Amino acid sequence: MADAVRTGARAPAADRLTLARLLRAREAGVFIALLVLCLFLSFATDGFLTSLNLLNVGRQISLLGIMAVGMTFVLIAGEVDLSVGSTYAFSGLATGMLIIAGWALLPAIGVGLLTGVAIGLVNGVLSTYGRLPSLIATLGMLSIVRGAALILTNGQPVTVNARNGALPEVLQTFGFMGQGYLFSIIPMQLVFFVIIAALAWVVLSFSNFGFRVYAVGGSAKAARVSGISVNSVKICAFVLMGVLAAFAGILSLAFLPSGQAGRTGLGLELDVIAATIVGGASLSGGEGTILGTILGVLIIGVMRNGLVLMGVSPFVQELMIGLVIIIAVGIDKWSTRRPS
Numbered sequence: 339m340a341d342a343v344r345t346g347a348r349a350p351a352a353d354r355l356t357l358a359r360l361l362r363a364r365e366a367g368v369f370i371a372l373l374v375l376c377l378f379l380s381f382a383t384d385g386f387l388t389s390l391n392l393l394n395v396g397r398q399i400s401l402l403g404i405m406a407v408g409m410t411f412v413l414i415a416g417e418v419d420l421s422v423g424s425t426y427a428f429s430g431l432a433t434g435m436l437i438i439a440g441w442a443l444l445p446a447i448g449v450g451l452l453t454g455v456a457i458g459l460v461n462g463v464l465s466t467y468g469r470l471p472s473l474i475a476t477l478g479m480l481s482i483v484r485g486a487a488l489i490l491t492n493g494q495p496v497t498v499n500a501r502n503g504a505l506p507e508v509l510q511t512f513g514f515m516g517q518g519y520l521f522s523i524i525p526m527q528l529v530f531f532v533i534i535a536a537l538a539w540v541v542l543s544f545s546n547f548g549f550r551v552y553a554v555g556g557s558a559k560a561a562r563v564s565g566i567s568v569n570s571v572k573i574c575a576f577v578l579m580g581v582l583a584a585f586a587g588i589l590s591l592a593f594l595p596s597g598q599a600g601r602t603g604l605g606l607e608l609d610v611i612a613a614t615i616v617g618g619a620s621l622s623g624g625e626g627t628i629l630g631t632i633l634g635v636l637i638i639g640v641m642r643n644g645l646v647l648m649g650v651s652p653f654v655q656e657l658m659i660g661l662v663i664i665i666a667v668g669i670d671k672w673s674t675r676r677p678s
Contacts, residue, residue: 365618368633372640379644386647393525399639400527401586402609403632407538408582409614410631411575414542416555416623417465417472419576421457422583423606424483429453430587431487431597434496443508450588451581457483458580462573480607487599498595516592527589534582539628551575555623612663613638638662 379386405422412419433450437443457479464475498504498512518526542548553561554571562568591597617634619626638659645655 365627365630365633368617368630368637372633372637375637375640375644379640379647383644383647386644391643391647393523393528395636395639395643396528396531397525398643399635400525400531401590402606402613402638403531403635404534404586404589405579405583405606405610406613406617406631406635407535407628408579409610410538410617410619410626410628411542411551412472412579413611413614413619413621414551414555414623414626415572415575416558417572417575418476418611418621419458419461419579420473420476420607420611421461421479421483422579422610423603424480424487425454425457425580425583426587426590426603426606427597427599428457428483428487428490428587429584430591430602431491431496431599433588434498434591434595434597435490437498437504437508437512438496438502440503440505441508442505443511446508447588451584454580454582454584455577456580457584458577459573461580462569462576465576466569466572484599487602491599493599495596495598496591498591512592513595516589516594527593530585530589534585535628535632542628547571547574552624555625557624608663609638609659612659616662 376386385391405426409419409422429450432453433446436446436449461472461476461479464470464479465472468475498509500506500509504512515526515530520526520529542551550561550566550571553564553566554568558568561571587603590602613634614626614631615621615634616637617626617632618630619634641658641662642655645658
């Protein structure tokens, strides 16, 4: 009887401990903020909670989410990539030009993805063996890749249609990737995002590579002493970021089959970094989760959607997103400096 009483007394204590851990988790705070935001918008607007609008939000956040998944790996490894918007533009436009030239879809997409690999590889090598701060290396690559896109297209828009030489069967499949719906309900962009996020969660949470990314971001010196190739891990993170930025750019062109090198993806890196940091990734490295990144992307996407539904000026929207970035970075810095 006494044992039963003691067991019963320990159970609530254990439950309280588990609850406290959940409440302390960064993801829990972001999730609560998302719920509050959704609750506010459901009362402030008439169309927010409709299934059509929610699916539209899912489509709108998908490309941002795909790139934020890649940025999660980079930030956890203790680096940052500012060239994602340029990679997004260059890879998408290069793929579109190959399709216009009469290429089959898979080779054209393959070349587009390889450009992302190349850009990520250069970023990684400059930031590791080149010993340049990733902020500077990727800032330089931002301009280089954007300039390369302008040279490639001669500054002219790239429009993918049959009149420009694209094969009809290629156009149909390519258009379905960006504009199609799974089961006539779920946008294909959202399907791609869910698949990529799920795979990234498995890799980051259960694979040896995921463990090494956290180890390198937590302490590069300790990781090196334990036998981890710090440079290789960081380069792989940059390459993954490049591939996902390239894929997002290709999907963007598939959705809206026209783009211009001087405008496509301009400033996109700010939203990507903001969403990842809002989700709990740290600029200091060693922290972040795919779940947190998804929540951060949802916060940014729901906020933009809600402001549009409320008729808020696009200029005010940019101001508010900027405030979110500052607040998120401030929380990150404050929490990492807090004494334990």
